[in-house]
Structure formats: C-alpha cells, structure tokens
Amino acid sequence: MALQQSFPSTAFRINLPLQKTYLLVLSLLITGTLRACWPLGLAFVGRGASGLALIMAVQFGLVMCCGTFNPVLATFRLEQIAADRITRTLSAWSITSNLATATLTALWGLLAGMTSPRIAISIAGILLLATPLLLPRRGCRRESDAKLAPSLTS
16 A cells, blocks of 8 residues: 555655656747747727737737746746856846847837838837747756766766
C-alpha cells in the first residue's frame, strides 16, 4: 500500500523538470505563434461599426496572447541566465526594448508617410508572421546545470 502511494509522487518529482521544460517550450510556441497572427488583422479595418469591432477583436486577442506569452518568455530566458548576471540582463533588456520600440516606431512612421498607413501595417503584420520561427523549439540547459553534470555534456 505504501509503495502505491509513494510511486506517483516520486515519478512526478523525477519528471517535473522535464515536464516543466517541455510545457514551457510548448506554451512559448503556441502563444508566440498566436500573438504574431493578430496584428495582420489591422490591415483589413474598414469604416464604421464593423471596423471598430474588428479593432476591438484584434486588440483583445493581441492583449490576451501577449499577456500569456511575455511572462512565459521572461521566465524561460531568466532560467537560462546565471544568478549573478540577472540584474545586468534585466537592465540590458529594458534598454534594448525601449530602443527597439522607439526605432521601429520611427521607421514605420517613415514607411507609412512614404506609402500609406495600411501598407505599413500590412508589411509589419507580414514580418511578424515570421517571428515564431525565432522561438526555441526545445528546452535549453543553464550553465550551472552543465557544471553539475559534466559527464552528460561531454
């Protein structure tokens, strides 16, 4: 009786790191792909109530997908970093995120000025469809894990 009760919890504890890694990567792939699809809908906005409804639907879907994707990606990326480098990494992420947002906003404003806002939004939506290809396909190991088990990596 004691063996039956302890076996599921022991198996769960052994497989937890594996499950956590693969579920994290699967969640990244699903939500990352979904968040890339929503902005393309903005290229099809028309006038009136139907256009407003489409904007509201796209915004709702985008906020839901990004609200799920961003914390999962941050968790995944922070798990790959050594503990003594987390502060520097967070500072670098903040700086590069703000710089990239400002740069891309200016570039897409110029593109919209040279063509039209609808064409600029369409190009941005099409380019965003390629971003899921940049997501990790399998779990990565931290450097500290590799130091703990050097025989497995060599």
